[in-house]
Amino acid sequence: MWRHLASNTITFLIVGLAGAAGVIAWGVNEYSGEGPLETAICLRVEPGTNFRAVSQRLEDQGAIGSGAIFRIGAEYSEKTSQLKAGSHLIPERASMERIVDLVTRGGASTCGTEILYRIGVNSVEAEVRELDPATSSYTELAEFDPTAEGVEIPEAYETMRERADTRYRIAMAEGVTSWQVMTALNALDTLEGDVSEIPAEGSLAPDSYEITPGTQVAQVIERMAAAQSAILAEAWDNRMDDLPLDSPEEALVLASIVEKETGVAAERPQVASVFVNRLRQGMPLQTDPTVIYGITEGKGVLGRGLRRSELQAETPWNTYVINGLPPTPIANPGRAAIEAALNPASTDFVFFVADGTGGHAFAKTLAEHNSNVAKWREIEAERAAGN
Structure with a gap:
């Protein structure tokens, strides 16, 4: 009898353990x-x-x-x-x-709400937006210029700043000057501790930077500078042989010119090749953005065309007057422009001009270039007549 009871007890225990193991296995499967x-x-x-x-x-x-x-x-x-x-x-x-x-x-x-500060070449914007998780796209709730005097702050901005889970980012565009970055950062009410010294031109990496309320402006600038230093060092280590550039600093100057000359990503290596070829041949770079920088010193946008007198004026950045590179970068170039400057396309081009599509027409000879210029002037005339 006792053997029978013991046998039944063991059986029940085995069945119970097996059942428990099954429940555990089911639970693990449900969880993972x-x-x-x-x-x-x-x-x-x-x-x-x-x-x-x-x-x-x-x-x-x-x-x-x-x-x-x-x-x-x-x-x-x-x-x-x-x-x-x-x-x-x-x-x-x-x-x-x-x-x-x-x-x-x-x-x-x-996900949720994000306040994005965009520092662009022509404007600064604070954008309040919310991510729709179903589509992974943002819906804009408010937008304003945080640097403008007397600007009306949208209610959505104030509301979202009170939420602990609101995300903050600064998006710095390629080609922005260090003065523009410093001025914009000092104007953001999310940051603290204004800085007065303009960071070295070209030393800040255009990118997106996560911040939190109360972050010091100097800390953001330090992050931007550290990122640019790392990008430049890597690109310099992987540069093309026999470039007419003696240092990473000169590469940064050239990259800033490439950045300001074209907004077409695919063109950067070709634009860089034109300036590299000119440096090799001892030709003046003759690029308008350097002349503009000599006038504005990076403090704002010129907002008009260059005058003949300005093209002839002697400034350290007027590449129509000086030979070689100007003494400093003329903006903060992005990674792609830096890599293009240090690994330009292999071409014989020494000229380029706008082609009417947003890109440029390149030429090896002055005759080809003059023909491209004539075509561009026709396009400009047609556009003027259409207006």
Whole structure:
């Protein structure tokens, strides 16, 4: 009898253990397997929120099938105390395991509202926008010039600045001068500690920079300078042989000219080849952007055409008058322009002029160049007549 009871007990234990193992295996599969979410969502986690509230919200939005399994998985992976406030982009079909990782990883918010400060050649803009997780595209909520005197600050801007999960970025365009960058950064109410010394021209890397409210202006400039230094060092190490450039600093000067001469990315190596060929042959560079920089010193936009007297005036940056490169860059070039200056296309071109499409027509001889200039003047005349 006792043997029979013992045998039955063991059997029940085995069956129970097998059942428990099956439940555990099912739970693990539910936790790590593909989730039910059909369209990406933006999950906002308020400060002080716990995993129970997050799991309930995820269940309500159809992102997870079981809040209990979600919480057990987070507990087992020892992440329940690591929940981060902010707006988290939850991709479609994300597993519970991935969602736990996303909401505990930290860092900047990956969706929701963003305040983007654009520093461009001709303008500075503050843009308040919100990411639609379903389309991965932004909807603009407000836009204004933060550097303009007496500008009316949009309510959306003020509202979003009060939210702890709002993301802040500075987007610096290629070809912006250091004075323009410094002036724009000093005007941003998100940053603190104005700087008065203009950073060396060309020393700042055009890029996108994540910031947080209260960041010092000097810290942002230091990041920009460190990034440009790294880009220049890498490009210099990988430069073409036998370039008529004696230092990375000269390469930066040439890159800034290339940057200002064309906005067509594919043209940069060809434009660079023209200036490299001219340097090799001892020809003046004869480029208008350097003359303009000699007039403005990078402090704003000229806003008009060059006068003949200005083309003939002797300034350190007038490449119609001086031979070789000017003494400093004339703007902050991007990576592509720096790489083009140090790895120009192999051409015999020594001339180029606008071709009417936004690009340029290149020429090896003066006769070819004069023909291209005549075509461009015809295009200009037709456009003037059309207006």
